[in-house]
Amino acid sequence: MLLSFENVSKRYSGQARPVLTEVSFSVAPGETVALTGESGSGKSTLLHLAAALDQADAGRVLVNDLSLSDLDDRNASQLRRRQVALVFQQFNLIPSLSVRQNIDLHAKLGQRLDATWTSHLIQNLGLSEFLDRFPEELSGGQQQRVAIARALALRPPLLLADEPTGNLDEKASQDVLRLMLGLVGDAGSGLLLVTHSTQIAGQLDRHLHLQSGVVTELSRADRPEVAE
Numbered sequence: 445m446l447l448s449f450e451n452v453s454k455r456y457s458g459q460a461r462p463v464l465t466e467v468s469f470s471v472a473p474g475e476t477v478a479l480t481g482e483s484g485s486g487k488s489t490l491l492h493l494a495a496a497l498d499q500a501d502a503g504r505v506l507v508n509d510l511s512l513s514d515l516d517d518r519n520a521s522q523l524r525r526r527q528v529a530l531v532f533q534q535f536n537l538i539p540s541l542s543v544r545q546n547i548d549l550h551a552k553l554g555q556r557l558d559a560t561w562t563s564h565l566i567q568n569l570g571l572s573e574f575l576d577r578f579p580e581e582l583s584g585g586q587q588q589r590v591a592i593a594r595a596l597a598l599r600p601p602l603l604l605a606d607e608p609t610g611n612l613d614e615k616a617s618q619d620v621l622r623l624m625l626g627l628v629g630d631a632g633s634g635l636l637l638v639t640h641s642t643q644i645a646g647q648l649d650r651h652l653h654l655q656s657g658v659v660t661e662l663s664r665a666d667r668p669e670v671a672e
């Protein structure tokens with residue numbers, strides 16, 4: 445399995461109730477999976493555990509059969525440079541670097557820069573004319589496309605996306621999602637995507653829902669029909 449949660453529990457100190465209670469699910473290589481849940485239900489917490497940005501209190505999180513609780517800080521950073529990439533709602537681009545430098549940054553650090561693949565990303569995301577600009581000179585939708593290029597430049601086996609279209613209007617949101625899903629397919633990456641939108645969730649292979657610390661899988665029949 446690409447990503448596995450095995451009976452994972454997590455409680456923040458000072459909180460009365462755990463955020464996650466014995467959560468188990470897995471994501472296969474190349475699979476796209478949506479995670480929905482009310483605000484505060486623990487979606488970002490779950491994503492942080494999958495990225496080794498935080499540790500579970502109990503249970504195991506595995507990426508490609510590697511248990512993340514066994515990693516020290518150095519190996520956790522290595523994981524994020526080689527195996528797992530992240531896209532956030534807030535884009536998180538580096539303001540002092542050009543679009544080109546932002547796109548290349550993580551792939552360079554991970555020694556995975558591949559010029560042909562990067563050109564494919566730049567072209568498909570419509571970023572060719574913006575490469576010398578700086579993030580503040582771009583619209584929100586353009587900045588998010590840069591963030592997606594930066595994440596996928598690694599060709600990560602696993603892409604984690606936390607509300608990647610949450611700051612965009614409906615048109616930009618649909619465009620960014622369509623481009624991201626196409627390129628995730630080209631990269632062969634698995635995707636775990638947090639969203640508030642059941643409409644977006646309906647466009648992915650599977651839909652998980654987090655409520656009261658527990659993850660349940662919504663079957664096709666429970667999922668809303670999505671117009672093409």
Ligand SMILES: Nc1ncnc2c1ncn2[C@@H]1O[C@H](COP(=O)(O)OP(=O)(O)OP(=O)(O)O)[C@@H](O)[C@H]1O
Nearest residue numbers: 456457459463481482483484485486487488489490
């Ligand atoms: N570092 C932290 N310390 C203490 N409590 C935290 C911390 N991070 C999150 N929480 C709490 O854990 C719960 C889950 O938060 P989380 O951000 O994972 O939810 P979410 O589902 O992503 O919410 P949203 O959709 O609003 O972004 C919330 O009650 C939050 O206040």
